[in-house]
Every structure is written in C-alpha cells, then in structure tokens.
Amino acid sequence: MNRIEIYDTTLRDGMQAEGISFSLQDKLLIAKCLDDFGVDYIEGGYAASNEKEMAFFHEAANLGLKNSLIAGFGNTRRASASLEEDLSLKAILNSKAPVATIVGKSWDMHVTEVLRCSLEDNLALCSDSTAYLKSKGLRVVFDAEHFFDGYKHNPQYSLKVLEAAAAAGADVICLCETNGGCLPRDVYEITKTVADAISGPIIGIHCHNDTDCAVANSLAAIEAGARHVQGTINGMGERTGNANLCSIIPNLKYKMGYEVLKEGALQKLTEVSRYVQEIANMQPVANMPYVGDSAFAHKAGLHVNALMKNKATYEHISPEMVGNARKLLISELSGMSNILAKLEKYNLSNDRDLARKMLDKVQEMESNGYQFEAAEASFDLLIKKTLGTYKETFHLVKYHVNVERSGSGEKTTEATIKLTVDGETEHVVSEGDGPVNALDEAMRKSLERFYPSLADMRLVDYKVRVVNAKAATAAKVRVTIESRDKNDIWGTVGVSENIIDASWKALKDSFEYKIIKDAQESR
Amino acid sequence: MNRIEIYDTTLRDGMQAEGISFSLQDKLLIAKCLDDFGVDYIEGGYAASNEKEMAFFHEAANLGLKNSLIAGFGNTRRASASLEEDLSLKAILNSKAPVATIVGKSWDMHVTEVLRCSLEDNLALCSDSTAYLKSKGLRVVFDAEHFFDGYKHNPQYSLKVLEAAAAAGADVICLCETNGGCLPRDVYEITKTVADAISGPIIGIHCHNDTDCAVANSLAAIEAGARHVQGTINGMGERTGNANLCSIIPNLKYKMGYEVLKEGALQKLTEVSRYVQEIANMQPVANMPYVGDSAFAHKAGLHVNALMKNKATYEHISPEMVGNARKLLISELSGMSNILAKLEKYNLSNDRDLARKMLDKVQEMESNGYQFEAAEASFDLLIKKTLGTYKETFHLVKYHVNVERSGSGEKTTEATIKLTVDGETEHVVSEGDGPVNALDEAMRKSLERFYPSLADMRLVDYKVRVVNAKAATAAKVRVTIESRDKNDIWGTVGVSENIIDASWKALKDSFEYKIIKDAQESR
Numbered sequence A, B: 001m002n003r004i005e006i007y008d009t010t011l012r013d014g015m016q017a018e019g020i021s022f023s024l025q026d027k028l029l030i031a032k033c034l035d036d037f038g039v040d041y042i043e044g045g046y047a048a049s050n051e052k053e054m055a056f057f058h059e060a061a062n063l064g065l066k067n068s069l070i071a072g073f074g075n076t077r078r079a080s081a082s083l084e085e086d087l088s089l090k091a092i093l094n095s096k097a098p099v100a101t102i103v104g105k106s107w108d109m110h111v112t113e114v115l116r117c118s119l120e121d122n123l124a125l126c127s128d129s130t131a132y133l134k135s136k137g138l139r140v141v142f143d144a145e146h147f148f149d150g151y152k153h154n155p156q157y158s159l160k161v162l163e164a165a166a167a168a169g170a171d172v173i174c175l176c177e178t179n180g181g182c183l184p185r186d187v188y189e190i191t192k193t194v195a196d197a198i199s200g201p202i203i204g205i206h207c208h209n210d211t212d213c214a215v216a217n218s219l220a221a222i223e224a225g226a227r228h229v230q231g232t233i234n235g236m237g238e239r240t241g242n243a244n245l246c247s248i249i250p251n252l253k254y255k256m257g258y259e260v261l262k263e264g265a266l267q268k269l270t271e272v273s274r275y276v277q278e279i280a281n282m283q284p285v286a287n288m289p290y291v292g293d294s295a296f297a298h299k300a301g302l303h304v305n306a307l308m309k310n311k312a313t314y315e316h317i318s319p320e321m322v323g324n325a326r327k328l329l330i331s332e333l334s335g336m337s338n339i340l341a342k343l344e345k346y347n348l349s350n351d352r353d354l355a356r357k358m359l360d361k362v363q364e365m366e367s368n369g370y371q372f373e374a375a376e377a378s379f380d381l382l383i384k385k386t387l388g389t390y391k392e393t394f395h396l397v398k399y400h401v402n403v404e405r406s407g408s409g410e411k412t413t414e415a416t417i418k419l420t421v422d423g424e425t426e427h428v429v430s431e432g433d434g435p436v437n438a439l440d441e442a443m444r445k446s447l448e449r450f451y452p453s454l455a456d457m458r459l460v461d462y463k464v465r466v467v468n469a470k471a472a473t474a475a476k477v478r479v480t481i482e483s484r485d486k487n488d489i490w491g492t493v494g495v496s497e498n499i500i501d502a503s504w505k506a507l508k509d510s511f512e513y514k515i516i517k518d519a520q521e522s523r
Helices: A024-037 A051-060 A087-095 A108-115 A119-135 A147-153 A155-167 A184-197 A214-223 A245-255 A265-280 A301-309 A336-345 A352-367 A376-387 A435-447 A452-456 A469-474 A499-522 B024-037 B051-060 B087-095 B108-115 B119-135 B147-153 B155-167 B184-197 B214-223 B245-255 B265-280 B301-309 B336-344 B352-367 B376-387 B435-447 B452-456 B469-474 B499-522
Strands: A005-008 A041-046 A069-075 A099-105 A139-145 A172-177 A202-207 A228-231 A395-406 A411-421 A424-431 A458-466 A477-484 A489-496 B005-008 B041-046 B069-075 B099-105 B139-145 B172-177 B202-207 B228-231 B395-406 B411-421 B424-431 B458-466 B477-484 B489-496
Touching: A005 A202, A005 A245, A024 A041, A024 A051, A024 A265, A041 A051, A051 A069, A051 A087, A069 A087, A087 A099, A087 A119, A099 A108, A099 A119, A099 A155, A108 A119, A108 A147, A108 B301, A119 A139, A119 A155, A139 A147, A139 A155, A147 A155, A147 A172, A147 A184, A155 A172, A155 A184, A172 A184, A172 A214, A172 A228, A184 A202, A184 A214, A184 B214, A202 A214, A214 A228, A214 A245, A214 B184, A214 B214, A228 A245, A245 A265, A301 A336, A301 B108, A336 A352, A352 A376, A376 A489, A376 A499, A395 A435, A395 A499, A395 B499, A411 A435, A424 A435, A435 A499, A435 B499, A452 A499, A458 A499, A458 B458, A477 A499, A489 A499, A499 B395, A499 B435, B005 B202, B005 B245, B024 B041, B024 B051, B024 B265, B041 B051, B051 B069, B051 B087, B069 B087, B087 B099, B087 B119, B099 B108, B099 B119, B099 B155, B108 B119, B108 B147, B119 B139, B119 B155, B139 B147, B139 B155, B147 B155, B147 B172, B147 B184, B155 B172, B155 B184, B172 B184, B172 B214, B172 B228, B184 B202, B184 B214, B202 B214, B214 B228, B214 B245, B228 B245, B245 B265, B336 B352, B352 B376, B376 B489, B376 B499, B395 B435, B395 B499, B411 B435, B424 B435, B435 B452, B435 B499, B452 B499, B458 B499, B477 B499, B489 B499
Parallel strands: A005 A041, A005 A228, A041 A069, A069 A099, A099 A139, A139 A172, A172 A202, A202 A228, B005 B041, B005 B228, B041 B069, B069 B099, B099 B139, B139 B172, B172 B202, B202 B228
Antiparallel strands: A395 A411, A395 B395, A411 A424, A458 A477, A477 A489, B395 B411, B411 B424, B458 B477, B477 B489
C-alpha cells in the first residue's frame, strides 16, 4: 500500500501548546480549512472535557465536510466504570463523530504508577473499550500512549496491549512517542517489530519534537511499515510541539514518493499553514521548512548569482510545489544579481539602466544602515522614486514629540503633526503610550479624512536595531515596522541617528505604501 | 573513536539568516560565549568579504580563548588566479586564524554551470588549495559543497573531489547537505560509503533544515561514521536554518552516548542559546527542543499530576541536564534554581531568605518584560536593593525630551534633566544626535562635578526589543545597554511602554552601577 493517511490533531493536541486557545468559531474555521486541504481525519477535541468541545462536534456535523472524517478523542474506560457508564466513552458516542480515537496505556510503569491498576486489568480496558466502540459502528483509532518508552522497558507487555486492541477490532493502532525522547533509529526498529507482529489494523505513528526529530521519527515509522501519521499544522503542541504535518506531507510526497491527500493539495500547503497561524495568533516562524516566509529566501550574492543560472543550484524543490515563493534578499552582501532578481517581480528586470540606478541607491542606503530584506514596501517606494512614477501622498510640514517624566514616575507623551494634502493643511496632536505610538495616532488623525481606507491598517510588529554599536547612543538605529490590512502584510524601514526620526521614516513609508496600494486597487 | 568535534558556524553561515546581522562587537561577544561553552571550532566569517570580517579575526586573536580554535572561511582558489594571488586564500592567511575552512564544489553540475570550468580543473583547485594551506601550517577543513546532491547525480566525481582533498592533506572532509533536501536514510547511506572509501581525514557533516530533518540528518551521518558536526546555535541560518547545535549536542551526549565538549558544558546549553538569541535580537522560539522556554512546560492537568508521581512519566530527560527548567504552570517565570545559580556568583547562594525575596522580585519583573541575562549590573543593583545595602547616588526630579523635525528634514533633539545629589540641585540641558544620546549627555553634565570618574565611562551597545509584538507601537519595549570603562563591561536593562523611558531606566542603572563600583574600588 502506497498511500499514507493524514490524521490532523491541531484542534486537540495542538491546543496543548503554551499560549494557544481556540474559540469554537476558530475550531470550525480550521476544520473547514483542513477539509479543503483534504486531510483524512480531523481530531476535533477531547469529547468529555467541556461543553465547548462537545459543541464543536455538533456544529462540525453541519459543515458539509467533503474530504475529512471527524474523530472524537477520549480514554479507554476507567477501571471503576462499566462501558455504558464511562464518561469518556459516553462523550465520544454523544459527539456523533464517525471516528473514535481512544488512548490506552502501553507502558507498564504508567499502568501501575499513574492508572494504578493491574497490568491484566489494563489489557481488558483496552480490549473492551475498543470492541464496544466498534459494536456501535465507529471506526476506531487506538492510540498506544508512551508506546516506545514502554517497549524499551517491557516489550512483551507493550505488544500485548497492541494485540488486545487489534483483536478487539481497532482499525488503526497508532504508536505514540508521547515524551518525544526517541531518535529515528529506535522508532524505525520498534515500529518494524510491531509491523511484523501485528496484522489486520493499519499501523500509525504520533510523534513529539523533544529531540528535534519529530518529522524524521514519523518518516522512519513509515519506512518501517506505518501507513497513518498524526501531527499538527505548523507543529503546534505541548512543550516542543507535535510532528509538523507541513513538513511531513511534502516529504512523503516529494521525497519518498508516497500518495498523500488529493492531487493538487500540496500547492495549498503554505496557505493552510499561514491561515492556521493567523487564527491561532501565533508569531510567524519565518524559517519553518517548506512554508516559512524565509524557506526559499536567498541572501548571499554568490547564491543568487548561481540561482539565476539554474534554480536547482540552491533550491531543493521549487517553492511553487508547496504554494510558497522565492525571496531574494537585499543585504549588505548585495550585488547586481540580487537587484535584477528583485526587479523581475515587477517585470522590470530588462531595464538595465534602472537596475544600475537602483543598485547605486541601494548600496548607498545600505552603507548608511538600511536593510530592505524585511522591508519590501520601502523597496517598492524606492523603485517608484527611481522610475519617477512616485507622487507624494502628503507633505510633512513638521512633527514634534515630547516625553516628560517626573521624579515620581509620572509620564506624558505627546506628538503633534502638521502636514498638507493637495494644499489643505492639517495640524493635530495625539497622546500615546510611547513616542512612536503617539506619532502613529497623530498620523492617522491627520490623514483619515483624505484616505479613509487607512482605518483597516494596523501595525503588527516594530523592531529596532543599532546599526553601528560602537558609537552607542550616538550610533544610527534602524527601525523596521510590519503593517497589515485585510489582505496584505508589508514591511518598511527607516534609519537615523535619532530613534524617533527612524521610526517616523518607517511609519511614513508604511502609510504611503498603503495609500498608493489602495489607490491602485480601486482603479 | 567516541568523541565528536563540534564546529560552530553561527558567525558565518548563521549570519545568512534573514534579518540577522552582527556588529563586530556582537561577534566578539558570541565568540567569547562559544569558547566558554567549549565548542571545538568557531568559524569566524568569510575572511575575504569585507573589513569588518577581517577585523573580527584580528580582535579575536586577543580574546584569550581557552577551548576553541578560530576558523577562517573561504573558497578554493579561482581557476584564473595563482595560489599566492588568490584573494580568498590570501584573506584566510591574513586572518591568522589557525584553521582554514575552504569550500570546494563536489556536484558536477555546479562545476560546469556555476564555476564554469572543467571537472578536472576543479579537482586541481581542491587539491592545490588544500595543499597550499597545509604548507602554511594550518589545520584544513575541506567543505564539500552540495556533496549529497552531487553524489546522487555523479557519485564517481563527487568521491574524486573528496579523494583529491584527502590526498592533499585535509584534516577534515566535511560533507555539506547544502540545499537541505535530503532525508536521514540518504544521508546515512551516502556517508557510510564515504566513510568506507576515505581514510585519513575525519569525516564531517553540515546540514540545513529544508526538510525539517537537519538534526536527524546530522545524527544519521554520525551513525555512519562522521566524527565532526557543523551547525549553529539555535539553528540560525539561511532559508530554514542550519542544523541546530542546541539539539544535536544533547542528542549526541544523552541519547547516543558520545563524548562532546567538556564535562558540565551541557548544563550551560540553555544559557548559551538565550545569550546568542539576545545578541542576535531574534524573536525567542519558545518551543525549541531542549532550550526553549516551553521545552519542559506542562499544561495538561493529567500530565502535571503524573509528573508529581514520577518525573519520567512525561519528561524524556530532566531539564537541569541542559540548564533549562520545568514549568508546571502557565507562566513565563524564573525558577529558584536560576536565582540560586545567579547568587552563587556573589557568594550569596546560602542566603535562602534573600533568594526567596529575589525570586519574588525577579518573577514580578520578568512578567513585566524584564530579562537579566544580558544585564548583570541591573541584577546587581537589585540584589543591593533587596539586601538593603543600596543607597541612592542621585535623585531625579524630572527629565524632558523634545524631538522636532521640519519638512526639510532639519531636526532638533534636546533633553533637560533636573536632579539632586546630597541636597544640591542640578538642572541642565543638552542636545544630542537622538533622544537617548541627549539624555546620556545631560546625565553626564549634571553628575560630573559630583562623580568625576564618570568621564572614563562610555556606552558601547544599545539594544531594543519589543516585548509583546502583538500590540505593535503600544507594546512594551525592553532596552538593554552595554557600558564600559577602562576595566569592565556591564549591561543594564529598562522596560516601559515608552522607549524613551525604558532607555532612561537602563541609563540610570548604568550610571549608578559605575558610581557605586568606583566608590567601592576607591575604599
């Protein structure tokens, strides 16, 4: 069998990540997205845990999912409860999910020290819980918790647990590397033993990233015979995270030649990753393999030069294969090839004269501390200025920033801005938490009647870096600002020996970029 | 041989990461930190690239490094240049570094399409460049660029390149997985073939994380016989990053039983990771394996409960083994062990009462965005305040900062400070290049008649970091300042939603630390 089942647990195990919590609405949006993407299973949550979890299952049933089956998660029954009265099993049945995923103990130490029942009793719990759910017509995934650690301590017992679940009719036996401490070699060997010993159910793998090997461990299990893999979008999850499906899926498809999802799904991978990131309100991780913003970014002049000759020189796959894009960074190591490659995006790479002027300008600005790699919008404005197509959207008459602190710690921060737009003057004052915030507020206040669409723009990140640290507080600072609106994210940059003025320059570029962008779109 | 050489390339390949650039001062600080940690090699930079890179080598020679050898990086000679006149080789020799790392092409396609010379000529470049550097008494690491991709296309030629470098006397032959597209199985098989074919030099491995397998690939090469591993702290590097030494080193030591670094070094791992993160001004990645803030964080009640019974239930290793800490609650806070470790430096670790008070205070400040890792002087003042031995050196009545810019770009920056020392009042005004510089100048002007030794103090670095980026310009900022005089370097920190006020707090600590230090020394 050459097809691998993809089981997503973003909504259950992913939610164990520090700082992550999903509303019911968030969960429904992600489920819809995962179904469009085409994963085989969506684990919706721990059915017995609370009302919100249960509400998800009931509303998800009405989403009209086309590709994915919803799975309800729970434990094997408690030793003290009957099958019919066990809360966890009852909740799974009440969820009406077509798939039940139950977690059973497969490490003897956990049975005796945590569950505190006999090893024999635990086998019965695993067996009868599985058989009971099967008798209700559900597809059953049996998650063998701590399987690998358990196997290392007591292989016979761990295998017995799997045999009990298999004999009771489990459709999938999933080996969980719960503590994340294994390396690929162990995972391969142990999974191979299981695949040889257990026939009937599909073997699955569920890894965590504590040794930085969750992806490699998942692939090792598949090489050893597993055909079902569990993980989360962006590797979200407790501690160091779950195995990252955004890496596993393209590796399976492009590197190992397995069938996964449906034809064409991989081209949506980057979009899926960023969508979940947005909903989870996670900090973007630029260097995430395949889907990160920097995953196909090239900085060194030599590399860029080689890429122009042949893309395979410094790219392992083409970024389009995962819906991502190549990025050529303008850096202190910039050369002509970087500039030409950038201009390609604007269909201007044939204009050698423009390229030469841009190179001179960029090099001059770089030597003054500018960096455009996180500031595409400032670069875009620079092209317009060099081409002569730039038209000022507003004209600053002056700004003024005032910060005061008394001995008792009381602070006042105020910014005034005076500017003109098409001959009309605005002169406003705003307060703020700090000087940049006050400037930002004053800018909005002064520009909003001319450019109402500024209302949907907001600053999302603000970075400061000293450019020449030797001169310390008299050195130059580079401020990079990231802004966004409904559709886009853009970066701008400003440099000055004065941090307020550097911030002002980056802010000004951000406002201008937004205004020009909206004017073009409305044309 | 059971010992693995650790080769750090944070300062060279790590700097290729998007958004990363190190000042000379940054590079020297990181080199010092890596030497304390005990890596075998520190790759200092691309010697021929610019003045700053060369200045690093010359200053690093005076750092008095105890454990690490500095390596200068460059290419094999150009086909058109003689050995003596080749700029890259010349720069390596001028750097006076005891180790030369030269990168040679080992993929035939790169030789013909990028280098544009014959396959035979390339063998000569690899061979004579190696022999030349050996003849000058250097230890030579030969980096075989694109080795794995090259081997897949033309195994005979790729091996010939290695044989040429080996025959010419290379001490290490490092197999570079330059494009990062391989999986562990390939890396294992190919490295095994090399290890069987090449005798003499140590075999090394250099991986990138494009398939999310850089760590597993590095370990696979070591299983196959490599004994030298290259990577970066925190996996910094171009695209998806280099192999993360912070994961590789503990895996080698604790999971595979190899010897690495010196006894006790692993306990500094988390500190090293965070120090480099701070200097690079990187966003902290909480879920980084071993060293991340969440790496040993437990959220699920069931897990916490099981942990109370037996730590092994949900932890693959004890966090202390890598200098990290367990986190059982949702909190960003320091633990007692961190505080005791800090107080040890002051011979105060036996004072449990002080430790408890410090823990409360530090936890409160950390939850407000403070971090004391690069701010020992602020921590020192905090101890004095907690012990009750702190005496105010001056009292601020108020400060006032004013920044103004006209449309023509003319700027005025002014700071006034009013303070008292022993009942005497000073009220001064100063201009500056920027608001922090103006404040610094005003501080000196107001304090110099009371504390003349301030004249030999200067600020050498100034860093700003947004603490909660989600709120953008209204978020808190943390300012870290590094100051020095003839004898010492010290760091201080300030946090505020107002960048001017955060800078003021860090400045104030720096002045106070200097004044108190000089008073103690003159006693």
